[in-house]
Amino acid sequence: MGRVAVLGSLNVDVVTLVERHPVPGETVLGEAGGRFVGGKGGNQAAAAARAGTSHVQMLARVGSDEAGAAYVERLGALGIDPSSVSTSPTAPTGTALITVDEQGENSIIVIAGANGEPDPSLAREAGRLAPGDVLLCSLEVDLGTVAAAARAAHAAGARVVVNLAPYAALPPDVIELADPVVVNEAEMRALADSALVPQSLLVTFGAAGARWGMDGVDGIPVPAAEVGDTVGAGDAFCGALAAALAGGADRRAALETANAAGAAAVRWVGAQPDAAL
Incomplete structure (x- = not known):
């Protein structure tokens, strides 16, 4: 079984509960809703770990603060290599x-x-992956780092999965090497408008499934x-997809695994289960 x-x-999600959202210039009273772990990368790594991958490695960056230290500690507790x-x-x-x-x-x-x-x-860490391993990237981080990591992993023989979310323009060669590029319907339209054509494209349709x-x-x-x-359902899909591919699953089997993970994710509140920080 390969690594993911x-x-x-x-991200640390700080939630406030309000009766209604304020209009510009207005102050309203709120109630603390809690602090939770989030961010697409963390959500996807947690999903890959839940899917049973033997080794999940987190490639990310935090601040030298309490929140960053607490998130790194949580990754380790989930069995993710931080x-x-x-x-x-x-x-x-x-x-x-x-x-x-x-x-x-x-x-938000x-x-x-x-x-x-x-x-x-x-x-550099992505370049240490090997054939059979999978690099899963999303775009809430520096895009230059994403492009460099994707190229390095691909050159090392690893499979690169790019979740084009939130949508942003990546270099054509990065889109071409991804197997697959994962988008939802809105991201698919943005990708089509860019005139870039992935060699491998996976489109999710929410409750309607995926292709x-x-x-x-x-x-x-x-x-x-x-x-x-439905928060984090797409991230759960992508993390489980990467885990299945690292385990040697073919397209259909990987899709089925990812689809089940996405459906499971809507049954809890928040981006990750038991995500309070």
Whole structure:
């Protein structure tokens, strides 16, 4: 079984509960909703670990603060190798400030912090992967680091999976080497507008399932009473997909594994289960 290395963001989600969202210039009172781990990279690594991959390595960057130290400790507790998580001497750990009103509507401000800094060490770690290993990248981090890591992993013979989320333009050669590029419907439209054509494209359709080339899977019904929220479902899909591919699964089997993980993720509240920090 190959290794999974996840290059992506580590964020601390700070949640505030409000009766309603304020209008510009207005102050409203809120209630602390808690601090939770998040970030697409951390969510995907946790999903890969839940899928049973024997070795999941986190390639990320945090600040030299309490939040970063706590997140790194959590990664280790989940069985994820945090030894390649670097520390910024100046930028804080990434933070998402989230307000949730009584109707469940979210308003989110993301402060990239250390996630947004270039880090050549992460690309060097990706270059130490080997045939049979999988590098999974998402785009809440410095895009130059993503491109360098993808190229290094591909040159080493590893498989590169690029989750093009949140959508951003990557160099054409990075799009071409990815197997697959993973997008949702909105990201697929943005990719089409860019005129870039991936050699391998996997499109997710939420509850309707997913399609990878000629292979597709239908969505798995989840009763409304059992739905917590859909936050992190796409990340769970991608992490489980990478784990299945590292385990030698073919396209259809990997799709089925990822689809099941995405459906399971809507049954809890938050991006990761038991995610309080």
